[in-house]
Amino acid sequence: MEKEQYQKLEQYVTPKPPYLKNVAKAFVVGGLICLIGQAVSLFYMVFxxxxxxxxxxxxxATMVFFSMILTGIGLYKRIGQFAGAGSAVPVTGFGNxxxxxxxxxxxxxxxxxxxSNLFKLAGSVVLxxxxxxxxxxxxxxxxxxxxVVSW
Known part of the structure; x- marks a missing residue:
């Protein structure tokens, strides 16, 4: 089989990813994480x-702590598998x-x-x-x- 024929066969057989569905899930979960973060902020301001x-x-710090707890009990992995970037992009992804x-x-x-491995993945983010x-x-x-500007 030639290279071009193989590529055509691969494109035909490979299922198309549901981009719109994935974007919607990431948006909703990321938005919920931000909503929880806003609630935490209001809690600190009021109390x-x-x-x-x-x-x-x-x-x-609280949101990172929450994500670390959820990671420790295995729940954040499930959230990440469902939401993709919606759970990885907010600061909770750093804690995870x-x-x-x-x-x-x-x-x-x-x-x-x-x-020695605590900052293996997150070390570059910190740096x-x-x-x-x-x-x-x-x-x-x-x-x-x-x-030029004044602050």
Whole structure:
């Protein structure tokens, strides 16, 4: 069989992915995660007197903690299989990535397994997040110093 014939056969046999259905599921689940995050923010503002300017950090920490708990009991994996990027793109996906690597290597021991593999998947996210935050802050500093913008 020639290469072109094989490619045509492969295209004919391979089922078409349901793009619209996948996008809708990702949108709904991602939206629900954001709705829960907004509820957590409002909880902190009402019961702990945080302001809109200060509520971000505890909200992010709480959402990451929730995703780590759900990953530990095996529920976040099912959510991810259903929603795809809808569960991976929000900050909860970061918590899932961190704890998944730790759970996967727990049989190797606490230090060599969990400790050394904890940031295996999420280490690049942390690295590039810190580096990009540095450059954004540097650009902001330069623009404010030159008087182009004021904050």
């Amino acid at each position: 702990f007197n945080f302001t809109e300017a200060t509520v971000g950090n505890p909200t992010v 990535a961190v704890i998944s690597a730790a759970i996967e290597h727990r049989s190797e021991g606490f230090v060599l397994g969990v400790g 590039f997040g810190v580096v990009s935050a540095f450059f954004v802050a540097l650009i902001k500093y330069i623009l404010v110093t030159l008087g």
